[in-house]
Amino acid sequence: MMSIQSPEKSPRKKQPKSPEKGAKRAKPPPPPFFAARPKVTAPPSSDIPSSSPAFATPAHPLRPFQAPAPAKAAVLPIILPPPTLRPLAFRTFTKKHSLTLTSSALQELATFIGRHCGSGWKEEGLAEKVLEEVARTWKNRNGGVIVDGASSELKDILKTLEGNMSGGKIINGPRGLSRQNSLLLEQTEDADLSKTRLGLRPSSSLTPDDNQASFGMSGIGLDEEPDDAALQDARRWLKVINAFDQPRYTYNVGKKHFEKINSPPSLLPPAARKTEVFRHRYNVIHQRLLRNEAFQTSAMTSARVRTTTSSAMQSHKITPIANLLGRHGTTHMLLGMLIVLPTGNLAISDLTGAIALDLSQAVSIPEDSAWFTPGMIVLVDGVYEEEEESVGMGLSGNAGVGGTIGGRFQGFFIGQPPCEKRRATLGVSGLEGGADHTIGGGFGWIDFLGVGSERACGSRMRRIEQRLLRQPALADPDKPSRGRVVIVGELNLDQPRTLQALKKILSLYATDPEGSTPMTFVLTGNFTTHAVMARGGSGGSIEYKEFFDALASTLADFPMLLTTATFVFVPGDNDGWVSAFAGGASVPLPRKPVPDLFTSRIRRVFAAANAEAGLxxxxxxxxxxxxxxxxxxxxxxxxxxxxxLFRDDISARLRRSSVRLKSKSAPADAAAAEDVSMSGANPAPSSPPAAASEAMDIDPSPQQPPPQQQQQEQLSHDILAARKLVKTVLDQGYLAPFRPAIKPVHWDYAPALHLYPLPTALVLVDTTAPPFAVTYEGCHVMNPGSVLVPGRRGVARWVEYTVGVGKNGRVRECIF
Structure with missing residues (x-):
């Protein structure tokens, strides 16, 4: 009886043999009907020779020769217990890659290896290669320190790996996952950045240290000297990130790191997401405070003597509100959100409970340095006073942990939680902008914006910036910098003089030498003075589109700027579509861009300018x-x-809803001499008022005529108001620190409003605040205000910010 060969040996029979090799074999040549098998179009499963010639498949005489696809080597699956795989997984994930495997992840890996590696998982080293590839891919995808089997990331990695395995081995072919391929940037880039080589295979110039530093993001894939001429322009390294496309992270208190939110966001989420917004804000500020030296207990810290008026730095301790029960008359420091109770009284709330707050005797530290409104997370130092009827019980009514605690908290001092510098958050040390940056602690391996983490590509990006921006600026200081960002404030297109002012501003930059024009122009709304689409018979959407058509006609007069710069448009409250139902009132944040229906002509103007220049x-x-x-x-x-980029009249909203505090009794001269320092919670004497004045082009010389002295005093008051606004926003680390009734927020998109880590620059377009350019804790905050200066006819105002060289912005004015 003729025996049937097994599927494992069938691929060897299907390979065509040459006559010379066939003569050397001991077995006779195959029969004629088997020699014609390569022309068969049947699936590979039917390639097994039949036991009878009657079942042979005839070959089509006109079909060309078609070699069969090689079959994958079969592996006999086994049941691999997770405890058996644990030593090898611990050695690969924990010892080598500093990752922690959960029991569910170990179960998933054991099932996968037992199914696809079979009995050779240990003797042939198949499991070790699989574990190595999974660990490397997990780190490149920014999966976090703990590998969880229930996460979709691990399942997606195993699913991708399954399609690239044959015979228990990882294929290194075009579809394989080689070491370089596993470092690919797995994100979708827009068309403008498709040539920046983001996501390409890392070049061979990558050092081992840089390769290992790509934890949290894949290799940037850039040569030390990019050969593409387009990459020699600084604008090619610019990317505009929409708030609705920004990666969303939440802080995990147990794991002490940020975790990516994989659930899809929604504009109508469940009510539980509202509490998650507060919980995330509180956890981020709380962990930020614990990293501050003032909240760390140390013998060195307590013995350190400060050079300011305070004698020694004290170590503070935050008390949860629930721990106040039964501690009548004791002094505590609370961290919580200011809220308004249903009775109308002010209270403070944290994750454990809430308590009524009395700020009648409270003063701010430093005095008059920040705003305090319900919705902000603040620090309050005071005494807990328990009610007489609740002494011994500690509770009032049906309140308890998570509710309102009986009694009240008498606050004597209130302050903003001090913010943290960007370099400290990302773990970057060394000179600012130098090449000797090193990666330390912090969250440098977290990709907060989806453009690469600090640990993955920060040092390489600094070298490219040094070559494209800093070296040309040092070689020719008089030449305008290519890294300039021109920020035009509120642009009301329904006012004819606005387009005249914009035309004058653009004409100043159109005369710059070739290759030195600004790389970005930022134009912000409101693009109409009133909510046009909500005014009924005023023209509605047709009139709204005509305003942008007029703007397109103005931009068409500057083809050189249209072909060499990126114009970014930021909407306001009066822009579509939100103004159609809000009528210009406060609308939820974040807001979507202006629809393409109204901006089509502007896009055509840019396309025509590029086509005429051959770009x-x-x-x-x-x-x-x-x-x-x-x-x-x-x-x-x-x-x-x-x-x-943020457009909001936040200054007026702070003045309307702020809490009135008691001011210190001091002479008028002393109050006028005091200055708000922009160095954090503790003022530093090394920050004179002239520092901010120079940034705003103000001459603080006292030898001036009396009228100019009065004007200087008024300008100094504007600077102090600007510093007060900047400190409030950056200390909160949140762009909407108000009650939801005052400033609503889309709960699922609230992470896009966080300022953590602190940005390098914040454009806060606020028409109710004076124009300024102030630096606070390394973050440069600018407010151009409105492009038309109120009270001054024929004057246009904007802000010019230089990236990389000095990192300074200045308020500029011109006459049109």
Missing amino acids: SAAEGTGGEAVWTSNPGRISVFGPNHEIV
Whole structure:
């Protein structure tokens, strides 16, 4: 009886043999009907020879020769217990890659290896290669320190790995996962950045240290000297990030790191997401405080003597509100959110409970340095006073942990939680902008914006920035910098003089030498003075579109700027579509861009200018118009520079809803001499008022005529108001620190409003605040105000910010 061969040996019979090799074999040549098998179009499963010639498949005489696809080597699956795999997994994940495996992840890996590696998982070293590839891919995908089997990331990695395995081994072919391929950047880039080589295979110039440093993000894939001419332009390293496309992270208190939110966001989420917004804000500020020296207990810290008026630095301790029960008359420091109770009284709330707050005797530290409104997370130092009827019980009514605690908290001092510098958050040390940066602690391996983490590509991006921006600026200081960002404030297109002012501003930059024009122009709303689409018979959407058509006609007069710069448009409250139902009132944040229906002509103007110059925005060689959300972000050189764009009249809202505090009794001269320091919670004497004055082009010389002295005093008051606004926003680390009734927020998109880590620059367009350019804790905050200066006819105002060289912005004015 003729025996049937097994499937494992069948591929060897299907390979065509030459006559010379066939003569050497001991077995006779195959029969004629088997020699014609390569022309069969049946699936590979039917390639097994039949036991009878009657079942042979005839070959089509006209079909060309077609070699069969090689079959994958079969592996006999086994049941691999997780405890058997644990030693090898511990050695690969924990010892080598500093990752922690959960029991569910170990079960998933054991099932996968037993199914696809079979009995050779240990003797042939198949399991070790699989574990190594999974660990490396997990780190490149920014999965976190703990590998969880229930996460979709691990399942997606195993699913991808399953399609690239044959015979228990990982294929190193085109579809395989080699060491370089596992470092690919797995994100979708827009057309403008398609030529920046983001996501390409890392070049051979990558050192082992740089390769290991790509934890949290894949290799940036850039040569030390990019050969593409388009990459020699600083604008090619610019990316505009929409708030609705920004990665969402939440802080895990147990694991002490940020975890990526994989659930899809929604504009109508469940009510539980509202409490998650507060919980995330509180946890981020709480862990930030614990990293501050003032909240760390140390003998060195307590013995350190400060050079300011305070004698020694004291170590503070935060008390949860629930721990106040039964501690009548004791002094504590609370960290919580200011809220308004249903009775109308002020209270403070944290994750454990809430308590009524009495701020009648409280003063701010430093005095008059920040705003305090319900919705902010603040530090309050005072005494807990328990009610007489609740003494011995500790509770009032049906309140308990998680509710309102009986009694009240008498606050004597209130202050903002001090913010943290960007370099400290990302773990970057060394000179600012130098090449000797090192990676330390912090969250440098977290990719907060989806452009690469600090640990993955920060040092390489700094070297490219040094070559493209810093070296040309040092070689020719008189030449305008290519890294300039021109920020035009509120642009009311329904006012004819606005377009005249914009035309004058653009004409000043159109005369710059070739290659030295600004790389970005930022135009912010409100693009109409009133909510046009909500005013009924005023023209509605047709009139709204005509305003942008007029703007397109103005931009068409500057083809050089249209082909060499990126124009970013940020909407306001009066822009579509939200103004159609809000009527110009406060609308939820973040806000979507202006619809393409109204901006089509502006896009055609850019396309025509690029076509006339022989350029293409899709190929990264021409200019483009980007309509982003509010707030939006601009990333320059990956994680090197982050510029936040935000349009909101936050200053007026702070004045309307702020809590009135008691002021210290001091002479008028002393109060006038005091200055708000911009160095954090503790003022430093090394920050004179002239520092901010120089940034705003104000001459603080006292030898001036009396009228100019009065004007200087008024300008100094504006600077103090600007510093007060900047300190409030950056200390909160949140762009909407108000009650939901005052400033609503889309709960699922609230992570886009966080200012953590602190950005390198914040464009805060506020028409109710004076124009300024102030630096606080390394973050440069700018407010151009409105492009038309109120009370001054024929004067246009804007802000010019230089990236990389000095990192300074200045308020500029011109007459049109």
